[in-house]
Amino acid sequence: MYNLVWKDFLLLKRFLWVALLYGFAAPLAFKTMQGGALSAATVGTTYMLMIQACTQDDKNKSEIMLNSLPLRRRDIVAAKYLSVFLYAIPAILSFFFAQLVVSVTGIPITIYQISLEGIAGALVAMAVLMSIYFPIYFKFGYLRSRMVGMFLFFACFFFVPMAVALTVHGLEGMGNPTLRNIAVVVQRVLGWLLTQADWQIACYLLALSLVLMIASACLSLRFYSKREF
Amino acid sequence: MVETDNILTVDKLTKHFKDFTLQNVSFQLPRGYVMGFIGPNGSGKSTTIKLILNLLHKDRGQIKVFGLDNLDHELAIKDRLAFVLDENHYYEELSIRDMARIVASFYKHWEPQTFEKCLKDFELNPKQKIKKLSKGMKMKFSLAVALSHGAELLIMDEPTAGLDPMVRSELLEILTALIQDERKSVFFSTHITSDLDKIADFVTFIHHGELVLSAPKDDILEKYGIIKGSNDLFDEESRSLFVGIKTNKFGFEGLVRDRERAQRCYKERAIVERPTLEDIMLYTVRGEQHV
Structure with a gap:
């Protein structure tokens, strides 16, 4: 499995700089998003690298070659999930580097300070995106899953913050009783979360995303083991 | 194992x-x-x-x-x-x-x-x-x-x-x-x-x-054979010998599964040749063909 991860990094060698640059520019570009800036940097970088890796696999139908080698389909699936976490590392590091540059040089820009809670939030956002995207990718292949990926990517940027804003602030404006009930429940959970320590919140979110990813990986494996090439 | x-x-x-x-x-x-x-x-x-x-x-x-x-x-x-x-x-x-x-x-x-x-x-x-x-x-x-x-x-x-x-x-x-x-x-x-x-x-x-x-x-290659001859040699009885056959107004050329049997059947009246793999594939795929 680790040689598959390494394979993806070899393929992405020339895209890593772009990803690092994006991670560096994201805190400045998304400074109005506050806590969301780290999520935007992480989700953006990992999505970019993940899609590139999938594109390379699709380009010459390389999955035919991979599946003819002595390796299990479950390793191919697991490697894709593991790679995503590794892609998050340069994203977070370059975000941290941008923050360092701003504070050392004294450039008058207010950017979000990295916290454990923020990293957990970014990883959760990334995990949610990948957990939805990968089963579709493993079921239908890269070409047919591309549109879904784009939709999920933009959803992470626009719809999720909008939904969060509605949940937190805008209950009065919500006419639909079902949506209102869901928002009330989410608001209560958020209220409870705010009473917890930062490390506890981070642990809960990470555990939740881990469960989601495991369920997603099981589904992906089920789909991929039935795929024909 | x-x-x-x-x-x-x-x-x-x-x-x-x-x-x-x-x-x-x-x-x-x-x-x-x-x-x-x-x-x-x-x-x-x-x-x-x-x-x-x-x-x-x-x-x-x-x-x-x-x-x-x-x-x-x-x-x-x-x-x-x-x-x-x-x-x-x-x-x-x-x-x-x-x-x-x-x-x-x-x-x-x-x-x-x-x-x-x-x-x-x-x-x-x-x-x-x-x-x-x-x-x-x-x-x-x-x-x-x-x-x-x-x-x-x-x-x-x-x-x-x-x-x-x-x-x-x-x-x-x-x-x-x-x-x-x-x-x-x-x-x-x-x-x-x-x-x-x-x-x-x-x-x-x-x-x-x-x-x-x-x-x-x-x-x-030993068993199969290519038979070439005039059209009067090719009748309903001998048709069953052929896997594939090509006929035109000058004669016929076909592939048989049993070369020895075809040789016995036609004796000196037809030319019997050893086929190539390509002959075997082409005649099998085309079947009967009139040009």
């Missing part, structure tokens, strides 16, 4: 698609031999190879490689076999060296010296990117990878398609050298039957997803 004399056994292999069915295909390849797998385009050759490699899921039948079920022992089997597919599926952006490093990491018995020797023999520059290679060079690279992990069975899907005669000839020479080792076997699909004239020991022929024949090549 169970080892048998047959390195590859395909038994009643069946796979249904919407518009094509591979139906009850059976054949065996003994260890140490080369089998040519022939048939026109769309006859089911690639489907059979993909089923052997578990790239497609069979509906019925059994595939045994090295005497082991290809699904139950997939990893062990794939570690001992090599494949060369009809087109390049390696990552074009990578150099030969990087791609080989990736592939090497999956095999238990990768032989770097053998790979280096292959690169040298095939005149491949390890620093060159795969996308810069010609079709012939890509095929040579695939072959270099296939020959560098001590594989006992080499499965090739249309390796000579689209190659110029020089590269085709080189490829066949490499295969001839490879099979000097009597432990190694080659399963080689092609629709260019002349490729098999020199190197194949066995021939399996499929058409419309069904097995036409599978036997030692020399037996096939």
Whole structure:
């Protein structure tokens, strides 16, 4: 499995700089998003690298070659999930580097300070995106899953913050009783979360995303083991 | 682990698609031999190879490689076999060296010296990117990878398609050298039957997803025959002798399954010739044809 991860990094060698640059520019570009800036940097970088890796696999139908080698389909699936976490590392590091540059040089820009809670939030956002995207990718292949990926990517940027804003602030404006009930429940959970320590919140979110990813990986494996090439 | 004399056994292999069915295909390849797998385009050759490699899921039948079920022992089997597919599926952006490093990491018995020797023999520059290679060079690279992990069975899907005669000839020479080792076997699909004239020991022929024949090549060429004669020799009774026939106003030319019987039937009145594999394939596919 680790040689598959390494394979993806070899393929992405020339895209890593772009990803690092994006991670560096994201805190400045998304400074109005506050806590969301780290999520935007992480989700953006990992999505970019993940899609590139999938594109390379699709380009010459390389999955035919991979599946003819002595390796299990479950390793191919697991490697894709593991790679995503590794892609998050340069994203977070370059975000941290941008923050360092701003504070050392004294450039008058207010950017979000990295916290454990923020990293957990970014990883959760990334995990949610990948957990939805990968089963579709493993079921239908890269070409047919591309549109879904784009939709999920933009959803992470626009719809999720909008939904969060509605949940937190805008209950009065919500006419639909079902949506209102869901928002009330989410608001209560958020209220409870705010009473917890930062490390506890981070642990809960990470555990939740881990469960989601495991369920997603099981589904992906089920789909991929039935795929024909 | 169970080892048998047959390195590859395909038994009643069946796979249904919407518009094509591979139906009850059976054949065996003994260890140490080369089998040519022939048939026109769309006859089911690639489907059979993909089923052997578990790239497609069979509906019925059994595939045994090295005497082991290809699904139950997939990893062990794939570690001992090599494949060369009809087109390049390696990552074009990578150099030969990087791609080989990736592939090497999956095999238990990768032989770097053998790979280096292959690169040298095939005149491949390890620093060159795969996308810069010609079709012939890509095929040579695939072959270099296939020959560098001590594989006992080499499965090739249309390796000579689209190659110029020089590269085709080189490829066949490499295969001839490879099979000097009597432990190694080659399963080689092609629709260019002349490729098999020199190197194949066995021939399996499929058409419309069904097995036409599978036997030692020399037996096939001994048994089948091409008959040429005037049209008055060709009647309803003799029609049953023919697998395929071509007639025109000057006479007929056809393929018979039993050359000796045809010789007894026509005596000196018709010309009886030894067919080529191409004759056998063409007449079987075309059936009866009037020009």
